[in-house]
Amino acid sequence: MAELLTVSSLIALATLAILEIVLGIDNVVFLAILTGKLPAEQQPKARTMGLALAAVGRIALLFAISWVITLDKTTLFELPFDMPGGGHGSAKATDHKDADAAAGEVVDPPGKTPITAKDLVLLAGGLFLLGKSTWEIGHQMDPGHEASGKSATSFAAALVQIMAIDMVFSLDSVLTAVGMVRPDDYSARWVPLTIMITAVLLAIGVMLIFSGPISRFVNDHPSVKMLALAFLILIGVVLIAEALHTHVPRGYIYFSMGFSLLVEMLNLRAGAARRAQQATA
Numbered sequence: 519m520a521e522l523l524t525v526s527s528l529i530a531l532a533t534l535a536i537l538e539i540v541l542g543i544d545n546v547v548f549l550a551i552l553t554g555k556l557p558a559e560q561q562p563k564a565r566t567m568g569l570a571l572a573a574v575g576r577i578a579l580l581f582a583i584s585w586v587i588t589l590d591k592t593t594l595f596e597l598p599f600d601m602p603g604g605g606h607g608s609a610k611a612t613d614h615k616d617a618d619a620a621a622g623e624v625v626d627p628p629g630k631t632p633i634t635a636k637d638l639v640l641l642a643g644g645l646f647l648l649g650k651s652t653w654e655i656g657h658q659m660d661p662g663h664e665a666s667g668k669s670a671t672s673f674a675a676a677l678v679q680i681m682a683i684d685m686v687f688s689l690d691s692v693l694t695a696v697g698m699v700r701p702d703d704y705s706a707r708w709v710p711l712t713i714m715i716t717a718v719l720l721a722i723g724v725m726l727i728f729s730g731p732i733s734r735f736v737n738d739h740p741s742v743k744m745l746a747l748a749f750l751i752l753i754g755v756v757l758i759a760e761a762l763h764t765h766v767p768r769g770y771i772y773f774s775m776g777f778s779l780l781v782e783m784l785n786l787r788a789g790a791a792r793r794a795q796q797a798t799a
Contacts, residue, residue, distance in 0.1 A: 531713050534695055538721030540772065541694065544753050545572060545687045546729050547736070547746050548647070551654060552676050554737035560673050565729045568680040573722040575684055579692040580714050586692055589639075593632040597762075600631060636689065637761040643686030644757030650679070651750040658744060686757065691718070745782050749775050 553564045579586050695714045736743050752775070756766045 527709065527713060531717055534714065534717035535720040537694065538691060538717050539724050541687070541691050542572075542721055542725045543772075543775075544750070545569075545684065546725050546732055547749055548683055549680060549729055550733035550736040551651075551743070551746060551750070552679055553733055554743075556673060556676055561733065562730065564673060564676055564680070565733060566726065567677060568684065569722050569726050569729065571677075571681055572684040572688060573718060575681075575688040576692055576718045576722075577715055579688055580695070580711060580718070583692075583696060583711070586689070587696065589635040589689070590693065591634070593634055594638070595633055597631040597633060631763055633761075636693070637763070639686055639689055640757045641761035643683060644754040644761060646682060646686075647750050647754030647757065651747045651754065655744065655747050655751075658740065658747070739786065741785070742782060745778060749778075 549565055549568050553561045553568070556564055692714075695717065736746050752771065756768075756771055759766050
């Protein structure tokens with residue numbers, strides 16, 4: 519128990535919890551879009567069950583950590599081309615080929631793109647986000663959308679879609695956690711697992727607290743909802759790029775999302791100021 523209260527363990531827990539919350543932003547936005555199509559009385563239950571399923575899935579993957587790691591190590595097949603920006607076959611990749619092989623990592627041969635089980639999950643998740651978000655944008659642009667009200671979406675259908683995308687986000691979250699909290703750095707194997715599970719539960723708790731206000735805000739402002747859907751398209755493209763071994767720094771993605779959201783908040787405030795001025799005129 520004392521090993522969990524060391525400075526290094528507490529720093530690892532705080533850092534990982536913050537990172538899990540940041541990575542969970544995508545999940546919360548998708549949750550807001552899906553639950554917004556349900557009747558008002560079912561939305562809180564859907565959000566709670568969706569995040570609970572995400573927590574259960576991530577904890578289950580953490581307990582199966584040995585299997586999860588193999589998803590990113592074993593090549594299922596190879597694509598006969600080299601993705602731009604992937605670095606496969608570059609001089610740097612060639613220089614470190616032997617070192618990567620010794621470390622047990624998948625080495626990308628020149629002119630080919632190896633595909634692992636993790637890549638297939640990311641690819642499926644990215645395509646799902648692209649398709650779903652594009653369909654929702656088209657639905658929002660339908661002139662009869664507001665008049666006809668919310669489209670019929672069953673609770674079960676929403677839950678299935680939440681579970682599908684939870685699997686993608688959970689896999690990314692767990693692999694990130696394992697990369698940050700290395701089991702070899704601790705004398706007892708249960709210590710890193712406890713840190714990772716605690717960080718996941720803390721992140722899910724924070725998302726559960728804020729998912730309601732975020733969902734209401736997104737669904738009450740059509741322009742913000744459209745921006746959220748655009749964010750999901752961006753995340754879908756990033757997932758597809760990473761599935762094809764083209765790394766996109768997440769910092770750039772979250773900065774662009776944050777900047778766009780700031781601009782939209784300024785637009786909303788300016789619009790409210792104009793309406794207040796017209797009302798007093």
